[in-house]
Amino acid sequence: MKLISQAKMFALTATSAVALLAASSAHAQFGGSGTPAQETVTIGVTVDNVLDLTVDQNIEFGTVAAYADVDATDDLIIDTGGTISTTQNTDGFVYVVDNSAAQAGQITIVGAAPNSTLNVHPVTTTAPTDGTSTFTVTDYTTELVGGGTNADITSGTNVTHTADADFATDEVIRIGVHLTTPTSGADRLLSDGVYAGAFTIDIGY
Secondary structure, X not given: OHHHHHHHHHHHHHHHHHHHHHHHHHHHHOOOOOOOXXXXXXXXXXXXXXXXXXXXXXXXXXXXXXXXXXXXXXXXXXXXXXXEEEEOOOOOEXXXXXXXXXXXXXXXXXXXXXXXXXXXXXXXXXXXXXXXXEOEEEEEEEEXXXXXXXXXXXXXXXXXXXXXXXXXXXXXXXXXXXXXXXXXXXXXXXXXXXXXXXXXXXXXX
């Protein structure tokens, strides 16, 4: 019986020593002798990949005179600064009559992440037409204001710009376009009137 009691006493003593050691170790982790309080902190992330776009200006060439030569085209170009230029072939022509209304397209991007890569992607194009004769859109030029210029972006292709480093700054993209005179039908003076067209553009990360 004495041996059994000693064994029990030894087991109790060993168990108590382990418990005390564990408690001491737990208290040491928190740097104090009391019982630590607990609280739960939540983690939240909001994802928003859609940019807020506003068209500030549509593209406007003003008034031109044009003669279509079906064998060769003439160029009518407006750059991202709103400046118009033309080139003439031997038989056809396109001349600027009044450029007072000329302007490049302009889109404001609200909420773009600073220093992010913005992809600019013309999706579909409806070329300017009066219903009978139609100019051809050959390519676009885009400029991120303060971020350089990229040229020759055809419908369906992609170009990138890097957003400003400032959270408070909205990004502004200006767009120019290159038109050529019609090559279908007979050689002719183009009919007077408004030639209307449009394009859809995607801008995103």
